[in-house]
Amino acid sequence: MAESPSVANPDANSTVSRKRRKIDPDSPTRILAETGPTRWRTQAEQQIYSSKLMGALRHIRRPDSGGHAAVRDAADRVLAISARGKTRWSRAILTNRLSLRLAHINRKHKKAAKPSAGKSRPRKPAVLQKKLPPVQSKVKVLSRLVPGCRKVSLPNLLEETTDYIAALEMQVKAMTFITGLLNAGQNFTSS
């Protein structure tokens, strides 16, 4: 399933990149390859991400519990680093998630027995449900999904989402590949 999103729109990718080139013909193509969501599709980008992820995985502390959260965090952080700070979600990941996640893990360790009931933010009481524009509510949901984009205007949010989706697809591809490699290597050497 990881392959299907990338295979489904190869022509879309080319049209998008063609459209960008038509706008800006005289700027060097290197800069063009770096802007826009199409940069995530290049093989070079995937290689960069994979090598950085491998390096990051080595630095993970020996997981006592919640190991996959640390891996996921590392993967997201490496993805944000690969974004080179041009997008809002990458900056948000780098500044927020680290401290948030660590605090969350610490809290999970301390309050392992107690169910954390009062942890979630108190929602607005459902007295006045002004959700009539369905588009607006969906936009809110989307802004919650993309990190760091809660109070962003709609066109910017859409742009961030484009980049975020492209980056996520690249991340899934790279992680699948690495997992496959590690599994294969493990199976091979353990047998």
Added chain:
Amino acid sequence: MEPNVKAVQPQFRSGISGPKPGGMGFVFDDIHGLIPGPPETDGTSFTALLELPPPQAVELLVMEDFPAKSMPPPIFPSNIALSDRASMFSIFASADNPPDSTNIISASSSMKIDSVKQEPLESEHHRNSSSPAVSNQSLKSIKRKEREKKVKESSKKSKKLEANEASDGSGEQLPYVHVRARRGQATDSHSLAERARREKINARMKLLQDLVPGCNKISGTAMVLDEIINHVQALQRQVEFLSMRLAAVNPRIDFNLDALLAAESESSIDNSYLGMFPPSIWLEGQLNGSRQQQSWLIDGVHPSRVDDTSNFITPDNSLLSYDSPPNSVSLHSSQLKMEL
């Protein structure tokens, strides 16, 4: 000549309204031969105009001071509509009378081809009034100029939009958004700004639709947003699962060096990434099994390892092919140490 003209006239009308607006450039040559004088008394100046090539005829019309110039606006409702449209365009905002006629002509020349349908209406009113070929000739020149300028205008509009989008993508700082109003749309500043905003949003939604598979057939913003949300959630879940699997794989890497070396020397190994990876896996196992302080060991060992592994790398299907010199690899890991 008169009966000829009358017979030709219905053909001319069908000839005008028949073809599509796109390929009208050549039709005018036919029309030029076919142009019927509307059955008025004032045929002499009109036929004299007909013999001239069209631009000069228009110039003559524009330059001459027709006594009936003030008449067309009140008499012909279509001309009133023309003047309305002239006022609609923010560019043609002049109110004087002499420039008004030129503005009407040039404004209507930038209109779309739908004004062709007014032509029958126009010729009806021609018969009613005594004002001669002014409006008819102006309409013909209008049609010709429409065809010439329609493509230019649409390209101008798209160019402006693309320029806006390019600068939007770069800095999101536009002092003014120049959007030309299309025919039949309001032109006050609020609706212009709204339209620009909506067009920006629609452009980005189209990009998103290209990115998310299966969104091309769906119409409607809400459904597309639904699909986008589902896609993002699915991708995030995938990342979650993959990170679980990676975490499962990582701590279990604890190999013996002998087993690895024995595996490497086997000839049945495919010399692709499979062959490349056991050494690095061994390195990872070393690190994860042992203490963290020995990470520098990896950096020290890695350059030598890279030389070994470069033999196994096939450049096309290896993900981690280190084309760059081995120093950059240690650079990467040291960079990560800094950043993390």
